[in-house]
Amino acid sequence: MIRVQSETFDLGNEIAKLSQGNGRIGAVVSFLGLVRDTVEIDGKPAALTTMTLEHYPQMTERQLQELEQEARRRWDLQAVLIIHRYGDLRPGDPIVLVATASAHRQVAFDACNFLIDWLKTKAPFWKHEATSKGRHWVDAKTSDGDAAKRWINPKS
Amino acid sequence: MKILYFAWLKEKIGMSEEEILLPSTVTTAGDLFAWMRTRGPGFAAALAEGNAVKVAVNHVYAQLKDPVSDTDEIAFFPPVTGG
Numbered sequence: 001m002i003r004v005q006s007e008t009f010d011l012g013n014e015i016a017k018l019s020q021g022n023g024r025i026g027a028v029v030s031f032l033g034l035v036r037d038t039v040e041i042d043g044k045p046a047a048l049t050t051m052t053l054e055h056y057p058q059m060t061e062r063q064l065q066e067l068e069q070e071a072r073r074r075w076d077l078q079a080v081l082i083i084h085r086y087g088d089l090r091p092g093d094p095i096v097l098v099a100t101a102s103a104h105r106q107v108a109f110d111a112c113n114f115l116i117d118w119l120k121t122k123a124p125f126w127k128h129e130a131t132s133k134g135r136h137w138v139d140a141k142t143s144d145g146d147a148a149k150r151w152i153n154p155k156s
Numbered sequence: 157m158k159i160l161y162f163a164w165l166k167e168k169i170g171m172s173e174e175e176i177l178l179p180s181t182v183t184t185a186g187d188l189f190a191w192m193r194t195r196g197p198g199f200a201a202a203l204a205e206g207n208a209v210k211v212a213v214n215h216v217y218a219q220l221k222d223p224v225s226d227t228d229e230i231a232f233f234p235p236v237t238g239g
Contacts, residue, residue, distance in 0.1 A: 033239055053238065056162055056231055059215040084238060096239050116239060124212070124231075125238025126163035137164045140208075140235035 001080065002064040004055065006087040008094060018079050019101055025078045029108040030099040031116045037091035039129055046131040053086045053095070056124040060084070063123050067115055075111040077102050082115065084125065114151045121148040157226050161202075162233035165209065168202035178226045185211050186220030188230065208235055 003009075011032055019025045038045050068080045079101040089095060098119065100111040127138040160173045182191050189211065193200045203209055211218050212231040224230065 054163055055238070056160065056212075056215075056233065059212055059231065062215045120239035121236065122217075123238050124162070124233060124236050126234065127237045128163070137234070138237045140237050144239075 002061065002068060003083045004057070004060050004064070005083065005085060008085070009083050009097065011094070011097065014081060014083065014097060015099060018081050018099055022078055022101070024103055025101045026103045027105040027108040028099060028101045029105070029112040030097060031112055032094055033096040035089045035091050035093045035095060039131055041131065041133050041136070046133040048091055048129055048131050050130040051089045052128040052130070053089065054126045054128065055086045059124045064119070067118055067122065071100070071111045071115050074114070075102065075107045077107065077111055080111070082119065084123065086125065117147045117151060120144045158229045160229070160231040162231065164234060165202050165232055169198050178224070183223060184220065185213060185218045185222045185224055188224050189220065203232065209233065210235065
């Protein structure tokens with residue numbers, strides 16, 4: 001299931017709903033991304049006041065649906081949940097949740113890892129940061145691209 | 157053709173979307189990039205090759221060789237930074 005929303009969410013509630021009523025689930029793995037209070041600008045720390053996430057709604061929806069389908073093709077998953085927020089966020093706020101549920105842990109770990117790596121390089125979101133040293137758009141990290149490349153060769 | 161711009165591209169180009177008539181010589185995403193760069197200094201700077209700008213056709217990432225037509229929705233945007 002995919003949700004793109006401006007409102008916050010509660011990790012515990014979401015995980016409880018995900019596994020409720022499905023006795024075949026023996027493992028749930030989740031990744032929760034949070035807004036940090038400090039960012040680095042030209043190698044020096046700056047206090048973050050607001051992070052604004054812009055997105056391309058129709059494409060985001062489509063890309064995230066495709067990501068979920070790809071994860072389900074590769075692994076035997078009982079449930080998948082991806083929540084991504086947009087709009088103005090503050091330090092400590094949750095940005096993204098990826099949760100995967102399966103019979104045993106390894107599948108859930110691998111699928112969750114895959115989903116967040118791919119989401120970071122494919123889902124059309126852009127972070128804009130307002131800090132104590134001014135405002136700027138966040139640059140894409142090459143390390144995120146490298147992390148996503150680990151998953152290019154499907155295991156089956 | 158509807159064209160959308162996101163993040164810093166929107167700021168450099170000075171608008172978030174526009175409706176254009178595609179010249180008949182533009183048939184691929186690569187042609188479109190090249191033609192867009194001729195539309196003015198703002199376009200040329202924003203869409204310069206070193207900026208790694210991505211293009212999507214009807215909500216799907218496109219390669220430069222992929223076809224484009226007047227009925228498509230095109231989006232230009234920087235490398236994504238969500239998650």
